Amino acid sequence: MAERERPDGTEPEEQGQGQQPSTPLDEAAAWAQLIAAYDDEPESGAGSWPAAEDLPAADDDAPDDAEQATPDEPASAPPAPKTTSIVIHPVIAGPRDFEITEEDEGHFVPPEPPPLPETDVTTKFAWLAVLGGPALIFAFILLQQELPWWAITTGIGGFIGGFATLVARMRPGGDDEDDLPGGGAVV
Secondary structure, three states: OOOOOOOOOOOOOOHHHOOOOOOOOOHHHHHHHHHHOOOOOOOOOOOOOOHHHOOOOOOOOOOOHHHHOOOOOOOOOOOOOOOOOOOOOOOOOOHHHOOOOOOOOOOOOOOOOOOOOOOOHHHHHHHHHHHHHHHHHHHHHHOOOOOOHHHHHHHHHHHHHHHHHHHHOOOOOOOOOOOOOOOOOOO
16 A cells, blocks of 8 residues: 655554554645635734744843853853844935035046048049939838839949959058058068
8 A cells, every 4th residue: 555655754554553543634725724814914923933043032130151150161152132222323414415526636638639641533433423322222112112223233233343343453462561651670
């Protein structure tokens, strides 16, 4: 016969060995009691913890353990305070009380950026074609106009031609240019 295991994980013993059978819990009655007592207020003066956890009342007339200890025997523990009090300290200064000082410690002024390098006319027209070709087609679409053949040819051809011009005119070598002044010693 399959019986429940005990909470400590051991098997229950057979009932015929002199032990009385444990009474089964009536779960329905326990739940009904909990639900019935749900809205009840606790009794005044009753603690919400077991009585075993209550501290013994301190008698003012009873001598402390420290007073009873002889000079040869040190006190086992410091005496407990007779009263409990909460001390609330006022907040002197907090993070919201911070004030910015108006001292100017030398405001940083960035230097003027160097001027853009001068470009030649071919590079300017190449950029105009790369950006202007798609802009022309986009303008026809936004204005809901029919795209004529010359707008399509100018837009796509300008983009491809401008891009090819910019790629062809790129400087070869990247950062390894020999004509930079102050580039260091050449061995």
